[in-house]
Each structure stands twice: as C-alpha cells, then as structure tokens.
Amino acid sequence: MKLFFSPDQLAHNPQKEISDGKLVDAVEIPQRAEMVLNALRALPDLCEAPVQDLGREPIERVHDKGYIQFLEDFGSLWAAAGREGEGFPFVWPGRDFRTDKVPNHLDGKLGHYSFDAGTPLTDKTYGAAYASAQSALNGADALLNGDQHAFALCRPPGHHAGKDYYGGYCFFNNAAIAAQYLRDQGAERVSIFDIDYHHGNGTQAIFYERADVQFLSMHADPLDEYPYFLGHADERGMGEGTGHNFNYPLPLGTAAPEFMTTLNQGLDEVARYDPDYLIISLGVDFFEGDPISQFKLTHTDMPAIGTALRQAGKPILFVMEGGYAVGDLGRNVASIIDGYLNN
Amino acid sequence: MKLFFSPDQLAHNPQKEISDGKLVDAVEIPQRAEMVLNALRALPDLCEAPVQDLGREPIERVHDKGYIQFLEDFGSLWAAAGREGEGFPFVWPGRDFRTDKVPNHLDGKLGHYSFDAGTPLTDKTYGAAYASAQSALNGADALLNGDQHAFALCRPPGHHAGKDYYGGYCFFNNAAIAAQYLRDQGAERVSIFDIDYHHGNGTQAIFYERADVQFLSMHADPLDEYPYFLGHADERGMGEGTGHNFNYPLPLGTAAPEFMTTLNQGLDEVARYDPDYLIISLGVDFFEGDPISQFKLTHTDMPAIGTALRQAGKPILFVMEGGYAVGDLGRNVASIIDGYLNN
Numbered sequence: 001m002k003l004f005f006s007p008d009q010l011a012h013n014p015q016k017e018i019s020d021g022k023l024v025d026a027v028e029i030p031q032r033a034e035m036v037l038n039a040l041r042a043l044p045d046l047c048e049a050p051v052q053d054l055g056r057e058p059i060e061r062v063h064d065k066g067y068i069q070f071l072e073d074f075g076s077l078w079a080a081a082g083r084e085g086e087g088f089p090f091v092w093p094g095r096d097f098r099t100d101k102v103p104n105h106l107d108g109k110l111g112h113y114s115f116d117a118g119t120p121l122t123d124k125t126y127g128a129a130y131a132s133a134q135s136a137l138n139g140a141d142a143l144l145n146g147d148q149h150a151f152a153l154c155r156p157p158g159h160h161a162g163k164d165y166y167g168g169y170c171f172f173n174n175a176a177i178a179a180q181y182l183r184d185q186g187a188e189r190v191s192i193f194d195i196d197y198h199h200g201n202g203t204q205a206i207f208y209e210r211a212d213v214q215f216l217s218m219h220a221d222p223l224d225e226y227p228y229f230l231g232h233a234d235e236r237g238m239g240e241g242t243g244h245n246f247n248y249p250l251p252l253g254t255a256a257p258e259f260m261t262t263l264n265q266g267l268d269e270v271a272r273y274d275p276d277y278l279i280i281s282l283g284v285d286f287f288e289g290d291p292i293s294q295f296k297l298t299h300t301d302m303p304a305i306g307t308a309l310r311q312a313g314k315p316i317l318f319v320m321e322g323g324y325a326v327g328d329l330g331r332n333v334a335s336i337i338d339g340y341l342n343n
Numbered sequence: 344m345k346l347f348f349s350p351d352q353l354a355h356n357p358q359k360e361i362s363d364g365k366l367v368d369a370v371e372i373p374q375r376a377e378m379v380l381n382a383l384r385a386l387p388d389l390c391e392a393p394v395q396d397l398g399r400e401p402i403e404r405v406h407d408k409g410y411i412q413f414l415e416d417f418g419s420l421w422a423a424a425g426r427e428g429e430g431f432p433f434v435w436p437g438r439d440f441r442t443d444k445v446p447n448h449l450d451g452k453l454g455h456y457s458f459d460a461g462t463p464l465t466d467k468t469y470g471a472a473y474a475s476a477q478s479a480l481n482g483a484d485a486l487l488n489g490d491q492h493a494f495a496l497c498r499p500p501g502h503h504a505g506k507d508y509y510g511g512y513c514f515f516n517n518a519a520i521a522a523q524y525l526r527d528q529g530a531e532r533v534s535i536f537d538i539d540y541h542h543g544n545g546t547q548a549i550f551y552e553r554a555d556v557q558f559l560s561m562h563a564d565p566l567d568e569y570p571y572f573l574g575h576a577d578e579r580g581m582g583e584g585t586g587h588n589f590n591y592p593l594p595l596g597t598a599a600p601e602f603m604t605t606l607n608q609g610l611d612e613v614a615r616y617d618p619d620y621l622i623i624s625l626g627v628d629f630f631e632g633d634p635i636s637q638f639k640l641t642h643t644d645m646p647a648i649g650t651a652l653r654q655a656g657k658p659i660l661f662v663m664e665g666g667y668a669v670g671d672l673g674r675n676v677a678s679i680i681d682g683y684l685n686n
C-alpha cells in the first residue's frame with residue numbers, strides 16, 4: 001500500500017483555537033501527522049511514495065475560486081491590515097443575511113468564507129492545505145493506475161470544508177477533491193464513506209445533488225455534537241442526488257458492537273451502489289481516549305474496522321480526517337490499516 | 344418628553360467580548376445607559392416616567408418563542424453544563440446547514456440562536472433585555488395616549504437582533520417590538536428610521552415582507568463595516584414589503600453634510616409613506632470619537648439631527664441603539680434631543 005504525505009502539510013502550525021469563549025491550545029497540530037507517519041512506517045506492507053504536484057485545477061473542480069484565492073491571499077491581507085496572531089472570524093451570514101456579495105473588509109471575508117470561530121487561519125494555512133489535497137490526489141492516481149488501495153495522510157483534514165467555506169480545522173475537502181478527480185479521470189461512480197466521529201458536512205453538501213458520488217457518514221448525533229446543524233438521518237440527497245446520501249447518527253457513548261453494525265450497514269449500501277472506487281474519510285476520533293469526542297472504541301476494536309473495509313472488495317483510498325488523542329493516533333490508524341491488509 | 348428607563352436594564356454587565364480572536368474588555372456596558380440618563384436628566388423638557396411591565400406577549404409578537412425561552416433559560420443551562428464565565432457561540436449554521444432542528448447541546452443552541460461570536464451572554468441578559476423592551480413598549484404607549492414624542496433609553500440595544508437570533512450586542516429588537524405594538528394597538532402604518540452607524544439588519548429582516556411597517560437605515564457600507572452581510576441599497580423589500588425597505592449605505596469617513604443630505608432623503612420617504620408614528624433607532628456611533636466606528640460627525644453637528652427629525656412632523660419614539668464613546672455619549676444624545684425640542 002502506497003502512503004502519500006508531503007512535509008509541506010506540516011507548515012500549518014496553529015498555536016491557539018477559540019473554545020468556550022477562551023483561547024486554548026490548538027488540537028489540530030502537525031504532530032498529529034507525524035505520529036501517524038511514524039506508526040505507518042513501521043508496517044511492513046506500506047511504502048512511502050513521492051507526492052507529485054497535480055496543480056490547482058483539481059481543487060477548483062470542487063472549491064469556489066474566490067474562496068481558494070482568499071485562503072492563498074489571507075497572510076498578506078492580514079499583514080496589510082496590521083493584524084497579529086492567527087485569524088479568527090467573529091460574525092457570520094446567518095439566517096436572513098446575504099451571501100451573494102463578498103465584503104471588502106477582512107473580518108467580513110473571514111465570516112463569509114467560514115462557519116466556525118474555532119479554526120485558526122495563518123499565512124501558512126493555504127500551502128499546507130494545498131499539499132494535503134495533493135496527497136489525496138496522488139492517492140487517487142495510484143488507484144487509477146491499478147493499485148487496489150492507497151493511504152493519503154491528509155492533514156489539515158478536509159471533511160468539514162464546503163465548496164466555499166472552512167471550519168472544523170478543515171480548509172480543502174481532500175476526500176471530495178479525490179472523488180471528483182476519479183470521476184474526471186473516467187470513473188463512473190465513486191462512494192465516500194466517512195467514519196470520522198463527526199459528520200462530514202462539507203462532503204455531504206458538495207455532492208448532495210449528485211448521483212455520481214454516493215456519500216455515507218456515521219457519526220455522533222448532530223443534536224448532541226459538532227457540527228450540530230447537519231448530519232441527520234432524514235438527509236437523503238436532493239434532485240438527482242436523492243437516495244445517494246446516507247447518514248447514520250449514533251448516540252454519545254457508542255461502543256464497538258453498535259459501531260460495527262452501522263459500519264456494515266453502510267457497506268451494504270456501498271455494495272448496492274457498486275462504485276468503481278471507495279474513499280474512506282478516516283477519522284479515528286471514535287477512540288475512547290479522544291479528548292474532544294465521546295465514543296468508546298478501544299485499541300483492540302480497531303483491526304476489525306480494517307477487516308470490514310477489506311471485505312467491501314473495492315479499490316480503497318484512505319483519506320485521513322480527525323483524531324486528537326495525539327499519543328494514540330498512530331497506533332490506532334496503524335491497527336486499522338493492519339487489520340485491512342492482513343485479514 | 345417622557346423618558347423611559349428601568350434600572351433592571353443595568354443587570355446585563357458583560358466583562359469581556361471576543362474581538363480579533365482575543366478576549367477584550369466589553370464595550371456594551373451599563374455605564375452607557377447611565378451616561379445618557381444623567382445627560383437627559385439635565386434637560387428641562389424631559390421627565391422620567393415609570394416603566395410598567397406590559398408582559399412577554401408583545402415580545403412574542405416579534406420574536407420566536409423558542410428563542411425567548413433559550414435566552415431566559417441560558418443561565419441555568421450554562422450552570423448545569425458546569426461552564427464558567429460568559430457564553431460565546433463558536434459554530435453557526437452557515438451555507439448548506441439546516442436551521443429547522445434546534446440542537447440539544449448548549450454550543451449548538453448558542454450557534455443556532457446567534458450570528459456573532461462577539462456578543463457575551465450571561466444569566467442576567469434575559470432580564471435586562473426584557474426590561475429594555477419594556478422601556479420601548481412604554482414609550483409606544485405614551486404615543487398611543489397622545490404624547491407627540493417619547494424617549495426609550497433602551498439598553499441592551501436591539502436593532503441587530505432578528506426574529507430568532509442575537510448578535511451585535513442586541514437580544515430583543517426594541518424598535519421592532521414597539522412598532523408591532525403600535526400596529527397591534529391600532530396604528531395603520533409605522534415607520535422605523537435607523538440612523539445608527541451600523542445597519543439595522545434585524546429590524547429589516549423582521550419587516551422585510553410587510554407593507555405596514557416601513558424600514559429605513561442609513562449606515563456605513565456593509566462591504567466595509569459590521570454587520571457586513573446585509574444593508575445594501577438594492578434591498579427594497581420582498582412580496583408585500585416590496586418598496587418599503589430603504590438602505591442608504593455611506594462610505595467610511597462620512598461627515599455631517601452628506602449625513603444630513605441622506606437623513607433628509609430618508610425623511611422624504613417617510614413623508615411619502617405618511618405613517619401614524621415614526622420610530623427613530625437612535626445610535627450615536629456616527630460620532631467622530633466613537634471607538635469602533637468611522638464616521639466624522641462632531642459634537643456641534645448633533646442638534647441639526649434633532650431639528651431635522653422634528654421637521655418630519657410625526658409623533659416620534661426615540662429608541663436608543665449604539666454609541667460606544669462612553670464619555671461623550673450623554674452629551675451627544677442630549678444635543679440631538681435638545682435640537683429636536685427647541686427648534
């Protein structure tokens with residue numbers, strides 16, 4: 001299994017985030033990627049492959065050009081405004097507001113292009129997010145070239161990012177960019193199964209009206225957990241996309257038995273859809289030790305997840321998403337991949 | 344001229360707000376009301392009148408019941424969650440998200456019912472906002488009983504608050520509540536002219552599809568200034584409200600000549616509409632010394648504003664909105680009212 005990771009992804013190195021009305025230490029930090037990298041390097045069946053730059057065009061197939069440009073320009077806009085530290089939005093176009101005009105003011109732009117005050121933006125964010133998307137694209141290319149599986153160690157993660165907004169530590173939607181790339185290179189149908197603890201709201205929104213990309217997400221019930229405002233079971237898609245979106249909200253405290261039942265239920269839908277490729281949005285914040293999450297999966301529950309995914313029998317691209325128990329992150333991801341490869 | 348103010352309005356006493364990703368000292372503080380009260384008390388033509396409790400029902404005519412209940416319950420929800428300090432939201436239902444389901448989680452509720460991370464919510468907010476709305480209602484009652492003018496010293500302010508969201512230091516929309524009350528008590532048409540430095544987005548949204556309440560707002564161009572996402576000149580109303588909404592965005596740096604031209608332009612529209620009552624959303628953050636604003640009106644420009652409003656020849660209810668140059672606030676408001684009464 002090829003592993004794709006670019007050291008440029010480490011450049012986004014936020015110090016603080018806003019949580020509970022306070023500035024606290026950031027949790028989506030470069031060490032997350034380093035821990036996973038080290039653990040995966042110890043697996044005999046993985047090899048690191050170089051990340052080619054496939055350009056900005058595949059990102060523009062998913063994201064709004066004005067949004068991409070804003071992320072790229074943010075550092076110079078922030079400096080020109082004489083601001084210090086990391087950028088946080090503080091006002092949003094809520095109900096009744098307009099989104100058809102992009103404000104001139106930097107605080108207006110920050111709110112226009114986000115949904116979350118907790119995600120720090122820096123002058124290094126764009127480069128790291130771009131590199132993270134390239135890792136996903138290279139993973140997709142490996143499948144197109146006949147590999148049966150690939151691992152894109154994407155960080156910053158992507159599944160909360162929509163067409164023209166960031167949030168939840170996500171800027172470019174790596175899984176969506178990979179899926180669109182597979183379609184553009186000839187795949188007829190692609191499935192994305194998001195097993196991160198949080199709902200993949202951005203990915204859902206990007207493909208909600210499309211029949212060519214199936215989206216499934218199992219996650220903590222949004223009534224009780226971030227991102228709160230999307231991820232309910234009655235969201236089945238719209239227009240041509242009707243019937244191609246599946247949400248499996250689970251109660252806080254969910255442990256392995258219910259988790260595995262739901263995973264297999266989703267994989268049954270994947271089998272029915274019969275995609276050319278399956279992308280797994282792999283967050284491991286369902287681990288019991290995760291500092292911001294409330295599922296109860298243990299270390300020993302991890303291999304069975306990989307085994308179940310292998311049994312789906314499709315070419316698989318793993319795209320890394322969340323997981324914040326930094327000390328256990330590598331071990332958990334490696335256990336899943338080991339379960340996938342050796343069962 | 345009767346002056347309405349309840350000491351209960353002082354109970355909302357926030358310590359901090361979030362600005363630029365930092366916790367800074369709050370600017371919407373009880374001293375604002377005290378300064379205005381002291382200055383108005385020095386005017387010979389004003390008398391303080393007691394504020395009667397007209398109940399929650401007139402507030403429910405404008406605001407969503409679930410929203411009102413959330414504000415009332417916030418203190419106990421916050422304590423039950425073991426939280427400390429003041430409440431700030433940090434994630435919102437942006438584009439693509441749902442607003443038809445109210446989350447169970449407190450952070451979800453905070454985001455669902457707001458559009459702004461900078462407005463602190465405390466266990467004292469509901470009581471103060473309720474009292475502020477009662478001051479506006481008592482002012483409306485004075486007009487209904489034949490007074491030609493009244494001053495409601497509303498604080499917390501109201502014009503950024505919509506049917507079911509708070510933000511911009513506003514919780515209940517005092518001007519909208521007074522306008523609805525005038526309508527419910529028999530007025531055929533009411534005009535609200537918002538001359539605060541910031542667009543009155545909440546008031547606009549509340550009456551946007553109605554012909555019985557005309558709304559006008561002159562303010563800093565939202566492309567360059569808070570609230571950023573509403574207040575453009577092309578917002579003319581919808582449905583039955585078409586043609587009854589007027590926005591006059593002005594450039595940063597606007598001084599008295601252009602300000603007065605625009606004020607009179609708006610008053611011409613009021614004359615054309617011929618309302619039974621005129622409500623002035625009176626923010627004085629257009630003052631050159633305001634710490635968060637960028638218009639250039641001086642102390643000596645204030646009386647002419649009052650004179651122009653008197654010349655409109657309608658029964659007028661002044662409803663206090665913004666103004667953050669605390670040391671000058673009383674003098675500026677008193678100058679406007681003095682200009683109104685004595686010219």
Ligand SMILES: [Zn+2]
Pocket residue numbers: 196197198283285321322323
């Ligand atoms: Zn997650």
Ligand SMILES: [Zn+2]
Pocket residue numbers: 539540541626628664665666
């Ligand atoms: Zn204002």
